[in-house]
Amino acid sequence: MSEEKILSRAERNRLQLRSDILQAAFIEFSERGYHQTAIADIAQRLGIGHGTFYRHFENKRDILEHVINDTAVQLTNLLAAENAPTAVATLDEYTEQCRRIAERFSEFAHANPNMLRLVLLEATSIDAEMTQRVFMLIDTGGHLTAAYLNNGVARGYLRSDLDTLSTGHAIVGMIMAGMFRLLSDPTNPNVLKPYAESVVRLIVEGMAN
Amino acid sequence: MSEEKILSRAERNRLQLRSDILQAAFIEFSERGYHQTAIADIAQRLGIGHGTFYRHFENKRDILEHVINDTAVQLTNLLAAENAPTAVATLDEYTEQCRRIAERFSEFAHANPNMLRLVLLEATSIDAEMTQRVFMLIDTGGHLTAAYLNNGVARGYLRSDLDTLSTGHAIVGMIMAGMFRLLSDPTNPNVLKPYAESVVRLIVEGMAN
Amino acid sequence: MSEEKILSRAERNRLQLRSDILQAAFIEFSERGYHQTAIADIAQRLGIGHGTFYRHFENKRDILEHVINDTAVQLTNLLAAENAPTAVATLDEYTEQCRRIAERFSEFAHANPNMLRLVLLEATSIDAEMTQRVFMLIDTGGHLTAAYLNNGVARGYLRSDLDTLSTGHAIVGMIMAGMFRLLSDPTNPNVLKPYAESVVRLIVEGMAN
Amino acid sequence: MSEEKILSRAERNRLQLRSDILQAAFIEFSERGYHQTAIADIAQRLGIGHGTFYRHFENKRDILEHVINDTAVQLTNLLAAENAPTAVATLDEYTEQCRRIAERFSEFAHANPNMLRLVLLEATSIDAEMTQRVFMLIDTGGHLTAAYLNNGVARGYLRSDLDTLSTGHAIVGMIMAGMFRLLSDPTNPNVLKPYAESVVRLIVEGMAN
DNA sequence: CATGAATGAGCATTCATTCAT
DNA sequence: CATGAATGAATGCTCATTCAT
Known part of the structure; x- marks a missing residue:
């Protein structure tokens, strides 16, 4: 059960981050526009490295x-x-x-x-x-x-x-x-x-x- | 008077070119999209140098x-x-x-x-x-x-x-x-x-x- | 003595893994080329995490x-x-x-x-x-x-x-x-x-x- | 004749630069190696912008x-x-x-x-x-x-x-x-x-x- | 006035390496 | 000890804009 918790915690974190990235991208895209938004902008908004973005989305x-x-x-x-x-x-x-x-x-x-x-x-x-x-x-x-x-x-x-x-x-x-x-x-x-x-x-x- | 004619011919040419650039830009922008269109695309469509573009439009x-x-x-x-x-x-x-x-x-x-x-x-x-x-x-x-x-x-x-x-x-x-x-x-x-x-x-x- | 056996088994496993990594790296390097091979490629070929690689080799x-x-x-x-x-x-x-x-x-x-x-x-x-x-x-x-x-x-x-x-x-x-x-x-x-x-x-x- | 000279001067400059880039690339590639050489290295060696490189070579x-x-x-x-x-x-x-x-x-x-x-x-x-x-x-x-x-x-x-x-x-x-x-x-x-x-x-x- | 060569800011993407779990 | 998520340096390439000719 503790192992299940650990796994689900990691999984939860992963999904949470993915969701955070989605939300940040939504904000940037809708406010500045898609073409005016750099991946780095999305990452910076979350305080994550922009390489991390590519662990969750293709491009x-x-x-x-x-x-x-x-x-x-x-x-x-x-x-x-x-x-x-x-x-x-x-x-x-x-x-x-x-x-x-x-x-x-x-x-x-x-x-x-x-x-x-x-x-x-x-x-x-x-x-x-x-x-x-x-x-x-x-x-x-x-x-x-x-x-x-x-x-x-x-x-x-x-x-x-x-x-x-x-x-x-x-x-x-x-x-x-x-x-x-x-x-x-x-x-x-x-x-x-x-x-x-x-x-x-x-x-x-x-x-x- | 002949000089006036020459000038107005030049002026006509100028306006014609400006109009041609506008039309070319319209076609490119509306077909490929603004962000997908390079100034060079517009110039190339007209067969003009892309520096010429900047003689007629700011940017x-x-x-x-x-x-x-x-x-x-x-x-x-x-x-x-x-x-x-x-x-x-x-x-x-x-x-x-x-x-x-x-x-x-x-x-x-x-x-x-x-x-x-x-x-x-x-x-x-x-x-x-x-x-x-x-x-x-x-x-x-x-x-x-x-x-x-x-x-x-x-x-x-x-x-x-x-x-x-x-x-x-x-x-x-x-x-x-x-x-x-x-x-x-x-x-x-x-x-x-x-x-x-x-x-x-x-x-x-x-x-x- | 049983502990010695366990240790030596662990040691054997360790050496085996090291050898496997070497072999996988050899295959990848020789087939795709060194620069075209990512550490992740080597790890993936073995089904191990690519962090594991760094337990056995410096870089x-x-x-x-x-x-x-x-x-x-x-x-x-x-x-x-x-x-x-x-x-x-x-x-x-x-x-x-x-x-x-x-x-x-x-x-x-x-x-x-x-x-x-x-x-x-x-x-x-x-x-x-x-x-x-x-x-x-x-x-x-x-x-x-x-x-x-x-x-x-x-x-x-x-x-x-x-x-x-x-x-x-x-x-x-x-x-x-x-x-x-x-x-x-x-x-x-x-x-x-x-x-x-x-x-x-x-x-x-x-x-x- | 003067026009011919002007044209050929521009053309000569162009070919000269192309040749210079080739030579600089040769030096960098042969000394540092292809993979260790960035386009910027080649450009910097010549004191040109690295965008200029792409005017002379595809990639x-x-x-x-x-x-x-x-x-x-x-x-x-x-x-x-x-x-x-x-x-x-x-x-x-x-x-x-x-x-x-x-x-x-x-x-x-x-x-x-x-x-x-x-x-x-x-x-x-x-x-x-x-x-x-x-x-x-x-x-x-x-x-x-x-x-x-x-x-x-x-x-x-x-x-x-x-x-x-x-x-x-x-x-x-x-x-x-x-x-x-x-x-x-x-x-x-x-x-x-x-x-x-x-x-x-x-x-x-x-x-x- | 037309030209197009030169420029470099800007950006998407990759990947070796680290480290918390 | 294994893992893989996170990181960010590094880089190839594009393109709007400038300017010497």
Whole structure:
């Protein structure tokens, strides 16, 4: 048992360090940008030798991939959380669901602007593969959103001729625009409030008088 | 007078070269990416010495700024073109206007994917200032769109409680999402058709049944 | 007594491991080259931690020295084996002795090309001291060969004005050239046959008609 | 004409610098060894920036190849010089030719020990291709030498059953051994005298009494 | 004014060696 | 005594920028 503890302690330390490096890389990449960040910057932030970095990650591109993946997982979780697509049955309930989701997104975005910055601003300029990854993430968002809309059509509270997939992508676009607005002025804690409400009303009612 | 002609010819040549460099830089930056492009690549594309580059632009960052500015102007022109915000008076006319604008955007996007790539994917990873410039461009788009909406509210075919600015930003978000979709799959010439129609119907009617 | 046995077992294990490391280093150095071999390569080949290496050898250079020394001993043994310099009394016997020695060298070279590669190709590029060691090995070969020649002069079957030392070095040169030829084309099992015969006839008869 | 001069001056400077870099690399590689030499060492020796190096050579391996090639050319020239294989008709003349060639080799070796060091000691430890190049150089030496022997057989002053190619390789081996001896003790200006004489007598007369 | 040779800061990566466990 | 995590010196190479011609 003591041996097991020793092993697990070493293993824990190893995983902890790996996680620390990931976090440090995340901070550097999202704050300074990938190209402006040297491996030495990441190491220095942790007070470790920069050779140590290479004991945990293949190379600079490798850790970016891990950082992006971690972030993508968190962003995907955001959509797939407590508000299941099929949890609502009426237009009013759906509108409330939209407001709750919007609220959750706002909170997340305010709490994690660096994640947005990394995915939306940095990751698209590394190479084609990383850019495709971002596109796929956005595309997945569209499909997940479409699932909500499909529920609405099935339940009858959304119009039956709705192109749910295209509209799902459109909604994701509005969410992204909100993120851009937040990133554009991170100090203002209230940019998203009226924006979210406008989006919710737009998608439910449209603009027509 | 003959000397004036000679000078103006020289001046014309100079401006022509400057313009050629700008175009070459645009192509390289948008195709390979800013960080992956060397000044020598731009010069080689034109068959000029790469020292010549510095006769026309301060440095690499400087030409990116000019390239982005030129592109921003073209993108802004796109919104401000023949379809003036106040040109329509009824909801049907407005819907038609939206479809025309959507069509124009689609054509432009298909014809100039590199412009979109440069602004949306590359420019956001240079530095804070350049990122702000992109944000401002998007913001301007929101304001321009809001002008259309204001007309609709004034004419009475859009609901009077519309938050035109927020909604304008939301519409820009949907346009951006369309651009992302196009960039994500540039070979498919028909991605945007149903998407545009969905967006137009969404903003006019909403999704409610 | 049981403790003595335990100690000696430990000691035996220790010596065995040391020997294993030496062998692994020999293989790596001779196959990939000294500079292309990392300590980790040697350790990995044995499945030991690379820290263990430093329990047995000072540093990378140190183990090369041991590897070279071991190899040098084997090469020296080759010359000093059953065919003693004074074992022959006539030119015919000497010629036969030469053929036997040549045969033995050929077999050895075919069986241990890596030894030759290590000493002739690798060891000369480490540093001045190691290079001198190789030179000394070759020089020793010349002296050992000269001993054979001295016997021939003493017995009267070689010409009395023979510069035995210089000629000994020359013979070693021809042996080395054979080794180079073998290393140059290791797949051909018959390069050395006619070469050895030519050397034997050259040294006994010369080329004159 | 003045323009031609200007161009040729620039070109001359360029070629001169390239040649200087080659020479500096030759010195560093042959004195310290390839692996112990950094590009910065070569640059520093010339007082140039180390970036300049890369304007003239692809990479470190590339310049080694050029250095080796240049050296190989000079070594080959050594054999193919004024003493044509067919220039002699009798054994005495041939013996004299051998002595002249030996003398020339001695002089060259004394004057250019670094060339020998580079080819024989350093080049064999870079990679398989470079090692093969050295082998080919030695092999070429054997063939060139065989041409001399073929002449002797044809003229009748060498025995008709001589395996000229194998014997040519053997003679090259003796030459190489002489080079090794010189490199082994570069200060002694007389090592090669008696050695060369012994080799000449060995190949002409053999050792038999 | 064009040129391109020269420059050197900057960076990713490797690996011999040390040492705490 | 074995281990392998940590280290950082060392180095090959790139490229934006300068400047003499």
